[in-house]
């Protein structure tokens with residue numbers, strides 16, 4: 001699985017960072033999922049190899065505009081690019097009418113079926129290769145994280161079972177290996193009964209805004225990657241009167257260290273953190289604060305950077 005960051009700034013865009021959006025890409029390298037859709041997400045996508053036709057579903061973490069104002073434009077463009085497959089959109093119930101109204105009053109008629117699902121009551125969402133579940137977080141408004149778990153990764157034929165069930169060796173095995181059902185002497189053989197995962201499934205958690213990382217304690221057990229906001233550093237938080245429901249790099253790093261998560265990706269940085277390390281405060285302050293408390297693979301997300309979760313279970317940048 002890969003992660004491609006489309007927007008890594010909190011609240012407002014900067015010249016170097018757009019507002020929130022993260023793509024989760026299947027191990028196959030094609031089908032992908034979008035978590036949050038800040039304004040301008042569709043422009044960011046133009047700089048990536050991702051196609052709107054391969055987008056399987058959109059997941060919105062909470063109602064704030066920097067996480068959803070890009071939806072109407074992105075959906076309209078998906079329509080104009082000729083998408084015909086239905087699209088699942090999981091988002092807070094309060095946003096459903098807004099999406100429908102935005103499309104209706106602008107006379108945007110999508111050539112595909114848009115299926116709206118209420119985030120608050122979602123009991124899990126699945127495609128052939130990914131299962132997505134939710135975890136409730138803490139913010140000024142209800143906010144959630146999404147857990148992406150691979151289903152039956154890199155399936156291989158279960159040879160023992162094939163032989164035990166008397167399925168003759170030959171081209172039929174090839175069909176089953178490709179996931180195609182076959183018929184043997186009038187008997188329908190379901191491919192999925194003969195495919196076994198050849199490695200453990202990966203699990204990636206992509207969070208919405210959250211001021212209490214401890215809420216992730218259960219779901220983080222055994223997870224490969226945690227993508228979490230680090231809007232502030234400790235000194236900045238201490239000098240301001242309120243934290244608006246966000247986390248510091250220190251709090252997230254401490255949590256990830258205690259939970260034993262091997263890969264931590266920080267994102268959603270306050271616009272005050274500058275890319276130039278000579279300026280203050282800079283994004284280097286965020287890195288240093290987290291690195292002092294976390295010994296795993298630490299990544300500070302940047303727009304249009306892509307990371308691959310390899311066989312060694314470590315995230316590595318795809319250049």
Ligand SMILES: [Zn+2]
Pocket residue numbers: 010011020064066067209268
């Ligand atoms: Zn936000």
